Amino acid sequence: MTCLISASSGAVIYTQNFDTFDDVPNSTVFYDAAPVYDGISGTPTGASLGGNANLNGRLLTQAGPLVAHSASYFLHTNTLGTIPAGEVWGTNSSQTITVEVGEIYEFSFYLAGINNIAPAQLTAQINGVSLSSLVVDGVTNPGTATYTGATGWQQFTYRWQADSTTADLSIFNSQDVSAGNDFGLDTITFSSVPEPSAALLGVLGLAGLLRRRRA
Numbered sequence: 001m002t003c004l005i006s007a008s009s010g011a012v013i014y015t016q017n018f019d020t021f022d023d024v025p026n027s028t029v030f031y032d033a034a035p036v037y038d039g040i041s042g043t044p045t046g047a048s049l050g051g052n053a054n055l056n057g058r059l060l061t062q063a064g065p066l067v068a069h070s071a072s073y074f075l076h077t078n079t080l081g082t083i084p085a086g087e088v089w090g091t092n093s094s095q096t097i098t099v100e101v102g103e104i105y106e107f108s109f110y111l112a113g114i115n116n117i118a119p120a121q122l123t124a125q126i127n128g129v130s131l132s133s134l135v136v137d138g139v140t141n142p143g144t145a146t147y148t149g150a151t152g153w154q155q156f157t158y159r160w161q162a163d164s165t166t167a168d169l170s171i172f173n174s175q176d177v178s179a180g181n182d183f184g185l186d187t188i189t190f191s192s193v194p195e196p197s198a199a200l201l202g203v204l205g206l207a208g209l210l211r212r213r214r215a
Helices: 196-214
Strands: 012-016 057-060 074-078 086-090 104-113 122-126 154-161 169-173 182-192
16 A cells, blocks of 8 residues: 655755756666765766765666656666665755754655565655654654555655754665665655645635635
């Protein structure tokens, strides 16, 4: 069963859809911002990431029947950076995200399986803390993000109440089996969540406007 959260969307603070990079992505270019080689299949090219995210994987336009969720490219991982288990995506030092302590935010990404052998087990993390199954403002986050049947893109959204002034985003794969574990990531976003009072005022204002139009 896919675990999703439906909520009012606020302003998008950060987004990554893997289509703008310093180096033109293609099926042979691997990206890895980590200083230590961590099991990537193939030889990293040393691509200049600039202000882009840390990646363990390669950018593809298509893998089997799977195509990008948005635009042209997605991050394809294939036991890359996961033996031992480890981070497959994360913001880096040049991507410090400023947040307000006490405010609620949503960290969302799309996941798709490329095969159903040893499915990835992904955990959304902020500042190194897992968001899986946390209760935030009365809403329970999804647990581990995974897939069955490799049936296409599924969105997973996790809430976080800021306990610091910065947010370091990462996606961690705890699956460390070397066979299978093939998946895609795309359309990663970090957004503010409107306060309930502001959202309610918006609804009431719209209702009042409709009543005036009918009068």
